[in-house]
Amino acid sequence: xxxxxxxxxxxxLVREAQEKWSVDNVDGASRCQLLTHDDNEHYGLLxxxxxxxxxxWLRCSGTVDFELVVLADCQAVSRRVDGEGCCLFxxxxxQHTWEExxxxx
Numbered sequence: 001x002x003x004x005x006x007x008x009x010x011x012x013l014v015r016e017a018q019e020k021w022s023v024d025n026v027d028g029a030s031r032c033q034l035l036t037h038d039d040n041e042h043y044g045l046l047x048x049x050x051x052x053x054x055x056x057w058l059r060c061s062g063t064v065d066f067e068l069v070v071l072a073d074c075q076a077v078s079r080r081v082d083g084e085g086c087c088l089f090x091x092x093x094x095q096h097t098w099e100e101x102x103x104x105x
């Protein structure tokens with residue numbers, strides 16, 4: 001299952017994303033995209049950066065430490081026939097996204 005950690009995106013980081021990376025629409029909240037984990041570092045996907053192979057993420061440590069980070073896309077690809085790629089970033093903890101169990105939302 002995916003981590004249930006949600007955080008509001010601080011307004012100053014919304015502005016930074018819009019100014020620095022030309023991101024038009026930043027959601028007001030972001031959910032951690034990693035599978036359920038025990039550490040206190042969470043990563044919410046905000047948008048593609050416009051540069052091939054990278055995305056803009058909100059990294060949260062604890063309840064008050066937030067920052068925007070540009071991370072390279074994970075290059076792992078499933079060995080299944082469909083060859084699904086991982087939707088996370090290079091070096092992420094835990095399983096790749098195609099390995100996670102399907103959940104009802």
